[in-house]
Structure formats: structure tokens, C-alpha cells
Amino acid sequence: MFRAILFDAYGTLFDVHSVTSLAEQLYPGQGAALSQLWRERQIDYSRIRTMSGQYRPFYEITDDALTFACARLGLPLSAEQRRRLMAQYACLSPFPENLPALKALKALGLPLAILSNGTPAMLDIAVKSAGMAGLFDHLLSTHAVQCYKTAPEAYQLGPDTFDAPAKDLLFVSSNGWDACGATWFGYTTFWVNRAGQPPEELGVVPSASGSSLNDLVAFVRARQAGGKA
Amino acid sequence: MFRAILFDAYGTLFDVHSVTSLAEQLYPGQGAALSQLWRERQIDYSRIRTMSGQYRPFYEITDDALTFACARLGLPLSAEQRRRLMAQYACLSPFPENLPALKALKALGLPLAILSNGTPAMLDIAVKSAGMAGLFDHLLSTHAVQCYKTAPEAYQLGPDTFDAPAKDLLFVSSNGWDACGATWFGYTTFWVNRAGQPPEELGVVPSASGSSLNDLVAFVRARQAGGKA
Structure with missing residues (x-):
């Protein structure tokens, strides 16, 4: 055994996509797209940083990926919106x-x-x-x-x-x-x-x-x- | 200097997306989705194989990524369709x-x-x-x-x-x-x-x-x- x-x-x-409902509340019509791109970039950044020997903690690259995903989708990201999304990510x-x-x-x-x-x-x-x-x-x-x-x-x-x-x-x-x-x-x-x-x-x-x-x-x-x- | x-x-x-027109011809309505997922998985596989020390040549992982992308999108991939798409990829x-x-x-x-x-x-x-x-x-x-x-x-x-x-x-x-x-x-x-x-x-x-x-x-x-x- x-x-x-x-x-x-x-x-x-x-469930990483359990942030979708908050994301949808903050950005109506864009919650699923944000959740998906956020997750994709989080994984991308983990790989790129590992390959390049440029490790940063997962909390930071999760935050970085959120920044990118919002910018790419043209969504504003206030300090309060960031805080709420990252807090939600902590309690999936x-x-x-x-x-x-x-x-x-x-x-x-x-x-x-x-x-x-x-x-x-x-x-x-x-x-x-x-x-x-x-x-x-x-x-x-x-x-x-x-x-x-x-x-x-x-x-x-x-x-x-x-x-x-x-x-x-x-x-x-x-x-x-x-x-x-x-x-x-x-x-x-x-x-x-x-x-x-x-x-x-x-x-x-x-x-x-x-x-x-x-x-x-x-x-x-x-x-x-x-x-x- | x-x-x-x-x-x-x-x-x-x-232009890796120059395969889109052939993909669209082979799979009407799905050309752009196939081109994008194919490229994404190609890059993913290059990173995963590098991190894991499991190198295979880029031609092979490009072919592997095509297999995955077609399966994910529910598109059939005959030997002839594969040959044409890979040939198109060779001459972007x-x-x-x-x-x-x-x-x-x-x-x-x-x-x-x-x-x-x-x-x-x-x-x-x-x-x-x-x-x-x-x-x-x-x-x-x-x-x-x-x-x-x-x-x-x-x-x-x-x-x-x-x-x-x-x-x-x-x-x-x-x-x-x-x-x-x-x-x-x-x-x-x-x-x-x-x-x-x-x-x-x-x-x-x-x-x-x-x-x-x-x-x-x-x-x-x-x-x-x-x-x-």
C-alpha cells in the first residue's frame, strides 16, 4: 500500500475559480474572463520564474498575475478591489x-x-x-x-x-x-x-x-x- | 554600439497565427481558437519539459500541442490534416x-x-x-x-x-x-x-x-x- x-x-x-463570483460582482460580465486569465498568468509566472531562477513567493506572483489580468482586460483595480480579490483567493x-x-x-x-x-x-x-x-x-x-x-x-x-x-x-x-x-x-x-x-x-x-x-x-x-x- | x-x-x-487561415479552412468557425490553443500549449509544453528535464525537440512538442488542441476543441485530426497544419507551421x-x-x-x-x-x-x-x-x-x-x-x-x-x-x-x-x-x-x-x-x-x-x-x-x-x- x-x-x-x-x-x-x-x-x-x-476551487481557484471560486473567485469568479466576487470578480463578477466587481466587474459585471467579466468575472469568468478575469478568473481564467488570472489563473493562467499565475501559472505562467510560476514557470517563467522557476526556469529563470527568479523565484518570488506564490502570494506575490498571484498578486502580479491579478495586476496583469486586469490591465489586459482593461479593468480598473483599486487598492480595495485588489484587497478583496486577494482575500477571496486566500479562502477559496x-x-x-x-x-x-x-x-x-x-x-x-x-x-x-x-x-x-x-x-x-x-x-x-x-x-x-x-x-x-x-x-x-x-x-x-x-x-x-x-x-x-x-x-x-x-x-x-x-x-x-x-x-x-x-x-x-x-x-x-x-x-x-x-x-x-x-x-x-x-x-x-x-x-x-x-x-x-x-x-x-x-x-x-x-x-x-x-x-x-x-x-x-x-x-x-x-x-x-x-x-x- | x-x-x-x-x-x-x-x-x-x-506570425504563428498565420496558420489560422488553413485552420479555418479545415475547421470552419474554429480556426482562431485552434491557432491560439495550439500556440498556448506549445509554449506550456516547452516550459513544463524544461522544468522537468524532459526535453523533446520543438517540432515534436508543436505536434503534441496540435494533438491536444484538437482533442480539447473536439476537432478530428486525420493524418492528412496533421500533415497540412504542420507543413503550414513550417512556412509561417x-x-x-x-x-x-x-x-x-x-x-x-x-x-x-x-x-x-x-x-x-x-x-x-x-x-x-x-x-x-x-x-x-x-x-x-x-x-x-x-x-x-x-x-x-x-x-x-x-x-x-x-x-x-x-x-x-x-x-x-x-x-x-x-x-x-x-x-x-x-x-x-x-x-x-x-x-x-x-x-x-x-x-x-x-x-x-x-x-x-x-x-x-x-x-x-x-x-x-x-x-x-
């Missing part, structure tokens, strides 16, 4: 099935952790506001290694923390590129393909996939039953 | 002002080069089909270092080729992230902001910018006049 399960945070546990909604699914996994006796690009402070707030306090044994932030996934140094936090080879750890992400990066690194991986996306064409396939964390629970239970058989 | 001028290829010299249209602008820069006595993610074979065909043969002293492909911009190893090809510090070389790109990456690396940079985009929020600003290669010619002439004064 797996020694532990590690979860990506943004998009996997927390969890996907509805996540809390019971995490509790079910915890009940199987498996250590759970988050391995995320978010800063420790961001992860701490997000976990508490989602009612997930106490479910995770570790909140691992790539801030510790000053780079972002999919860099190997970022994924290495899992094996280092659990003193186990990556293949004995299950890494879960709803981001196809993250599931692929973790598979390259050596994890056993589960892709939560919430949106029914086609697979990323990266020449690597996650170990398993499903459409929600409920499918993950079924996958882990089947493995556990198989391991004991 | 600058010791040489280095150009990004895709988006800067060659140059932006209209580029050929006279490059000739004007060449007439100033400056060595010109391309520094691109494209493979040597892709660059060779693109330059010839655009009528630019003989204008460049070097076609530098990041294939030589098995990674993609904005990795420092990729930009290092310029100083190595011209035996000059990066600040004495002018790097030109229409991709804001590329202009920023080259500025971080140490080049003097010119951002060809064709689409009037807001600046990338990366905490670094290109040395100069303009809306076309004509503005670049004016910038270089002014520098040359200043240098001689």
Missing part, C-alpha cells in the same frame, strides 16, 4: 466532495499531506477556512526550495518528508501537467480530471485517473484491499 | 515590415542572428520560405542545449556565439515573457509589443520597446548615432 497521499492544493482541493471554496473524501482516506489510516506551490501562510489559511484543519499531517510548500512544480526539487519534498521512495507515495492533482510532472518524477499518481479534459500530450500517463476525489477514495480502497489479499 | 542583434523567431519574425508568414527592417539593420553593418526554441531544421525552412536567406549570420537553436527559453542555458548561446557579454548584444522578441527572461539574463532587450499588450508583471522591464520592427530600426539608428556622437 501507499505510505502516504500527497495532494496538490489549487484546483485539486480548492473546497470542491464539495473533498471534505468527506479526505475524511474517508484519513479513516483508512493513511497519512495525508499537501504539496503545493502556495506559501505556508496561504496553505494554512486555505486549509483552515475550508474546514480541513487536522486532516493533514504535513502542509508542504515549495517555498522551502524556492522553485515551483514541475521542478524535481519541488516534488522531492514528498520523499524527503515521508522518508519513502516516490513510487510508494500517491500524488493527487487535478492539473494534468502536475500529474504528468509528478509521474516523471517517480510518484504513483492520480489525475482528478474534473473537467473531462483530454490527456496532456507529454509522453507520460498518470498511474490512474478519475473525475473527483470520490474516485480517488475508490482507487485507494481497491489498492488497500488488493494489498491485503 | 551593439555587437550583434539576436531575434526570437516565432511571433517576432514569423513573416510580419510585413520584417524583411525591409532586417535589410535596413543589416545595412548598418550589424551581425544578425536568430535565437529560437525551434529546431535547426525548422529555422532553416522558416528563414528560406520567408525570403530571409543570407540575412542572418547565425541561426541559434536551443536544441543545442536541450532546453527552452527562459532557461539561462538557452540565452547563453548568444554570448557564446558572439564572444561578447550579453549587455553588448541586443535581444529582440515580441513575446513579453521572452523579453523579460532575456533582460534577467543580462541582454539589452527590445520588446516588439505588436498587440499593445500590458507589460508582463515579472518585476523586470525590457530596455526598450516599440510596436513593430520599424521601431526597432529607429531605436538602433538612434543608438548608433549616439554612439558616434
Whole structure:
């Protein structure tokens, strides 16, 4: 069986597009466009800065991405609007099935952790506001290694923390590129393909996939039953 | 004065969206969406593979990105459709002002080069089909270092080729992230902001910018006049 399960945070546990309703309230008719471009640029900046060795904390690049997205869409961004959007980002909604699914996994006796690009402070707030306090044994932030996934140094936090080879750890992400990066690194991986996306064409396939964390629970239970058989 | 001028290829010299008309012919009503998603995924894959140390040549990731983009948009992709789109990508249209602008820069006595993610074979065909043969002293492909911009190893090809510090070389790109990456690396940079985009929020600003290669010619002439004064 797996020694532990590690979860990506943004998009996997927390719905990054849950800022859309506030964005729509602030910018009628543009909420979805802002939410999407904000997220795209946030990921872009994490990659560009990692490739160039120009790390800045995820909170800052999230703020930078918001600045760009508003400028690109021609939306004004007052200090108050920025404060409200960033505060909303700090307390993203969890996907509805996540809390019971995490509790079910915890009940199987498996250590759970988050391995995320978010800063420790961001992860701490997000976990508490989602009612997930106490479910995770570790909140691992790539801030510790000053780079972002999919860099190997970022994924290495899992094996280092659990003193186990990556293949004995299950890494879960709803981001196809993250599931692929973790598979390259050596994890056993589960892709939560919430949106029914086609697979990323990266020449690597996650170990398993499903459409929600409920499918993950079924996958882990089947493995556990198989391991004991 | 600058010791040489280095150009990004895709988006800067060659219009990556010039495949749109063929895409529109093959998939009526979806040409622009396919062209855009294809380009986005191509760049994503270059970054993810660089971060993960999983280099594959640009021709392959361009093909992979096409596969993904068609699947995501629900478009069929026959072997013949793939062949035609990839062939079109090999012979992208140059932006209209580029050929006279490059000739004007060449007439100033400056060595010109391309520094691109494209493979040597892709660059060779693109330059010839655009009528630019003989204008460049070097076609530098990041294939030589098995990674993609904005990795420092990729930009290092310029100083190595011209035996000059990066600040004495002018790097030109229409991709804001590329202009920023080259500025971080140490080049003097010119951002060809064709689409009037807001600046990338990366905490670094290109040395100069303009809306076309004509503005670049004016910038270089002014520098040359200043240098001689």
C-alpha cells in the first residue's frame, strides 16, 4: 500500500475559480474572463520564474498575475478591489466532495499531506477556512526550495518528508501537467480530471485517473484491499 | 554600439497565427481558437519539459500541442490534416515590415542572428520560405542545449556565439515573457509589443520597446548615432 497521499492544493482541493463570483460582482460580465486569465498568468509566472531562477513567493506572483489580468482586460483595480480579490483567493471554496473524501482516506489510516506551490501562510489559511484543519499531517510548500512544480526539487519534498521512495507515495492533482510532472518524477499518481479534459500530450500517463476525489477514495480502497489479499 | 542583434523567431519574425487561415479552412468557425490553443500549449509544453528535464525537440512538442488542441476543441485530426497544419507551421508568414527592417539593420553593418526554441531544421525552412536567406549570420537553436527559453542555458548561446557579454548584444522578441527572461539574463532587450499588450508583471522591464520592427530600426539608428556622437 501507499505510505502516504500527497495532494496538490489549487484546483485539486480548492476551487481557484471560486473567485469568479466576487470578480463578477466587481466587474459585471467579466468575472469568468478575469478568473481564467488570472489563473493562467499565475501559472505562467510560476514557470517563467522557476526556469529563470527568479523565484518570488506564490502570494506575490498571484498578486502580479491579478495586476496583469486586469490591465489586459482593461479593468480598473483599486487598492480595495485588489484587497478583496486577494482575500477571496486566500479562502477559496473546497470542491464539495473533498471534505468527506479526505475524511474517508484519513479513516483508512493513511497519512495525508499537501504539496503545493502556495506559501505556508496561504496553505494554512486555505486549509483552515475550508474546514480541513487536522486532516493533514504535513502542509508542504515549495517555498522551502524556492522553485515551483514541475521542478524535481519541488516534488522531492514528498520523499524527503515521508522518508519513502516516490513510487510508494500517491500524488493527487487535478492539473494534468502536475500529474504528468509528478509521474516523471517517480510518484504513483492520480489525475482528478474534473473537467473531462483530454490527456496532456507529454509522453507520460498518470498511474490512474478519475473525475473527483470520490474516485480517488475508490482507487485507494481497491489498492488497500488488493494489498491485503 | 551593439555587437550583434539576436531575434526570437516565432511571433517576432514569423506570425504563428498565420496558420489560422488553413485552420479555418479545415475547421470552419474554429480556426482562431485552434491557432491560439495550439500556440498556448506549445509554449506550456516547452516550459513544463524544461522544468522537468524532459526535453523533446520543438517540432515534436508543436505536434503534441496540435494533438491536444484538437482533442480539447473536439476537432478530428486525420493524418492528412496533421500533415497540412504542420507543413503550414513550417512556412509561417513573416510580419510585413520584417524583411525591409532586417535589410535596413543589416545595412548598418550589424551581425544578425536568430535565437529560437525551434529546431535547426525548422529555422532553416522558416528563414528560406520567408525570403530571409543570407540575412542572418547565425541561426541559434536551443536544441543545442536541450532546453527552452527562459532557461539561462538557452540565452547563453548568444554570448557564446558572439564572444561578447550579453549587455553588448541586443535581444529582440515580441513575446513579453521572452523579453523579460532575456533582460534577467543580462541582454539589452527590445520588446516588439505588436498587440499593445500590458507589460508582463515579472518585476523586470525590457530596455526598450516599440510596436513593430520599424521601431526597432529607429531605436538602433538612434543608438548608433549616439554612439558616434
